[in-house]
Amino acid sequence: MTLLGSSDLDVFPLALGGNVFGWTADRDSSFEILDAFTTGGGDFIDTADGYSAWVPGNSGGESETIVGEWLADRKPSDITIATKVSSHPQFKGLSAKNVRAAAEASLKRLGVDTIDLYYAHFDDAETPLEETVAAFGQLVTDGLVRHTAVSNYSAGRIRSWISLAQDAGTAVPVAVQPHYNLVHRNDVEESIVPVAEEFGLSLVPYYALASGFLTGKYRSTDASAVESARAGGAAKYATPHGLRIIDELESIAAAHGASITSVSLAWLRSQPTVAAPIASASRVEQVADLLAGAKLELSDEELRALDDVSAWSPAHA
Template sequence: MTTLGTSDLSVFPLALGGNVFGWTADRDASFAILDAFVDGGGDFIDTADSYSAWVPGHTGGESERLIGEWLAARGHPNIVVATKVSQHPDFRGLSATTVRAAAEASLQRLGTDTIDLYYAHFDDADTPLEETVQAFGALVTDGLVRHVAVSNYTPARVAEWLRIADDLGVARPVAIQPHYNLMHRSEVEADLVPLAERENLSLVPYFALAKGFLTGKYRSMDAAAHDTPRAAAAAEYATDAGLAVIDTLARIGDAHGASIASTALAWLRMQPTVAAPIASASRLDQVASLLEGGRLELSAEELTELDRVSATAGA
């Protein structure tokens, strides 16, 4: 188990991404995936109020609603649910009014009294940061949210949020959710990790498997030829350098009897300040690899080798 920053949230060190629920995983598949994740020891679910508004005919909130239905059906008392605000079509931005209304809507869909971890999904340049910080602090004071977090914020804006929270005497963020994986390292490691170390914040990275590339499914330069929603996005990594990362992951994984995906998740989980990478499963048979990624221990030599081979493979 791992603790998120200075919070009292102790979780399995791999978060199940909820972006696929109601999109590439229908209700039955979503329930089966959630059941397998919890049966395998998982207890941390990440979603957002905007999932999956991008799908034709969807309005946002589909993922939260399915998670809420599953929670009601299964009655799991110790599940930690993280969700986010700022991108739902009906709740754009981070004004105080929007933050409060969006949180109340998320609570209704999830069927819970409190959101365990509430993220500002994207920075809102049109709203004074003081207003947003105060709004999140009020949600904690009023018991609607247990802990605050930020996603997709620059290190400078995270530092400013922390300063404002201290000045106002409201809850500080306990976690940051950045884009971070073996193929996307330099930006996070140069600036965000040092900030997280100084301020005792945990990283909960998204795109932990590089949009599916780090599952090992795309073993040629023609990744875009695969007929999946993320194939085109994964194609950007299918270079000679990127495929060398996959080959290294495969070799190290084989030594542990582990999959490429599990090995990539283990590397990320073992980076400084990382508490729990986020990874999604749209099929039941993918869950075991995610759980294994939360448990697999790599040697210092293996971590160094993956550091080296990935150093020039991505961003």
């Protein structure tokens, strides 16, 4: 278990991504995945009000609805729920009015009284940051949200948010959700990690498996060669550099009797300020590797080998 920043949220060191619920995992499959995750010790679920509005026939909120129905049916104890605001078709942006309305809608879909961790999903340049910070703080004051967080924010905007919150004596973010994995490192390590270290924030990275590339399944640049809704996103990483990373992961995985997926997550989990990578599963059979990735400990030598092979340079761009 690991604490998120300065909060009292003590979570399993891997969050189950809810982006697939209502997309590549229907309600029944989602229930099976959630059951397997919690039976294996998982207690941290990440979703967003915009999941999965991009699917034909969906309108947004489908993932939260499924999670809420599962919570109502299973009644699990000690589950930490994280969700986000700004990308639902009906609740775009981060104005105070929108933040409040979106939070109330998320609470209703989830069937909970309080959201454990509430993210600003994407920065909103059209709304004064002071307004957004105050709105998030008011949610905490009113008991709708326990802790606040930011996702997809630049280092400068995170600093500004924290400064405004401190000056106002209101809730300060405890976590940051960036795009971070073995094939997407430099932006986070150069700018976000230093801010997290300075202010005691925890990183909860998304795309931990690079759209599935870091499972080792996609070794062709031809996305059509793999019948998957996510194959296109993974295929872009199948460069010579990317495939060398897969080869190193495969070697380390073999030494541990583990999967490439588990080793990828173990590496990310070991990085400074990272508390719990986010990974999703479209099939219940995939959950075991996610759980193993939260428990696998790599040696210093193995971590260095992965650091070296995944280091970014202009030659690898």
